[in-house]
Amino acid sequence: IGKEIYCFDEVDSTNIIAKELAEDDAREGTVVIAKTQTRGRGRRGKKWISPRGGIWMSIILRPEIPPAEAPHLTLVTGVAVAKTLKREFGLDVGIKWPNDILIGDKKVCGILMEAHARFNTIEYIVVGIGIDTNVDVDLFPEEFREGATSLKKELGREVDSVDLIRKLLVEFEKVYDDFKNGGFPEILNEWRRFSKTIGSYVEIRKQLGETVRGEAVGVNSEGALILELDNGDLRKIVSGECIHLRS
Ligand code: BTN
Structure with a gap:
C-alpha cells in the first residue's frame, strides 16, 4: 500500500481520480491524496465538504473476493482508521455502523467504498477516506456541521497530517493483509469492540422509503447489522443502507 502515491492540490474527488487510474491499470495499493476537493462525495450521493486542512484520500485495491x-472492506478500513486514531491520540474513538468513525458521539471520518465488478468478479475497489483533521x-x-x-x-x-497519513497507510496495510489471509472474523471482533451502534436503538431508512426501527444487537459474520425489531423479530441489514442512531 502506498508504493505509488499521487498528491494533488485540488481535485474534484480523489475517488474519481482513483477510479480513472484504476481503469488505466494502476496497481493495487495506489493512493490518491488531495489537499482539497471541489466535488467530494459522501455516501448515498451526498456532498462531502473537503476544505484544506483535512485528509482526503483514496486507495485502489484489487482483492480476489466475490x-x-x-462491503467487508468498509469495515476493514474503519478498523484501520479507528485503531490509528486511538493509538495516536488516545481519544474516545468509536465506529458507527457501517462506516463512520466517531470521537465521542461526533463524526470525525467517513469512508466511501466503491466496488467495480465485471462478470461477477471484482476488477478493483476504491476506498475513500475523509478525515476532518x-x-x-x-x-x-x-446540515454538515451538526454531529x-x-x-x-x-x-x-x-x-501533523503527513505523519498521520503515513501511520494510517501502515495500519491499513496490516489490517488489509490480515483480511486477505482470512482474518475477517478477527477484524470483525475488533470492529465490535469499537462499535457504538451495538446496544443502541436505531432507525434505518431503506432505499424505498421504508423505515426499520429496532435495537442493534450485533453484527453477523458477513458484517451485516442485526436488529431486534419492536415485535422481537430479528432483521439483517446489509451496508449500503442508511442508518440513524437514536438515543
Ligand atoms: C461518508 O461518510 O458519507 C463518506 C465520506 C467519504 C469522503 C471521502 S474524502 C476522500 C474520498 N473522495 C471522495 O469524494 N469521498 C471520499
Missing part, C-alpha cells in the same frame, strides 16, 4: 464481500467544522454549512467534529477541535491543537 463482489458480495466488497485540521478543519474548522464550525464553519461548515449547518461533526475535527481532530483539531477535540485535541485543541493541530495535528
Whole structure:
C-alpha cells in the first residue's frame, strides 16, 4: 500500500481520480491524496465538504473476493482508521455502523467504498477516506456541521497530517493483509469492540422509503447489522443502507 502515491492540490474527488487510474491499470495499493476537493462525495450521493486542512484520500485495491464481500472492506478500513486514531491520540474513538468513525458521539471520518465488478468478479475497489483533521467544522454549512467534529477541535491543537497519513497507510496495510489471509472474523471482533451502534436503538431508512426501527444487537459474520425489531423479530441489514442512531 502506498508504493505509488499521487498528491494533488485540488481535485474534484480523489475517488474519481482513483477510479480513472484504476481503469488505466494502476496497481493495487495506489493512493490518491488531495489537499482539497471541489466535488467530494459522501455516501448515498451526498456532498462531502473537503476544505484544506483535512485528509482526503483514496486507495485502489484489487482483492480476489466475490463482489458480495466488497462491503467487508468498509469495515476493514474503519478498523484501520479507528485503531490509528486511538493509538495516536488516545481519544474516545468509536465506529458507527457501517462506516463512520466517531470521537465521542461526533463524526470525525467517513469512508466511501466503491466496488467495480465485471462478470461477477471484482476488477478493483476504491476506498475513500475523509478525515476532518485540521478543519474548522464550525464553519461548515449547518446540515454538515451538526454531529461533526475535527481532530483539531477535540485535541485543541493541530495535528501533523503527513505523519498521520503515513501511520494510517501502515495500519491499513496490516489490517488489509490480515483480511486477505482470512482474518475477517478477527477484524470483525475488533470492529465490535469499537462499535457504538451495538446496544443502541436505531432507525434505518431503506432505499424505498421504508423505515426499520429496532435495537442493534450485533453484527453477523458477513458484517451485516442485526436488529431486534419492536415485535422481537430479528432483521439483517446489509451496508449500503442508511442508518440513524437514536438515543
Ligand atoms: C461518508 O461518510 O458519507 C463518506 C465520506 C467519504 C469522503 C471521502 S474524502 C476522500 C474520498 N473522495 C471522495 O469524494 N469521498 C471520499
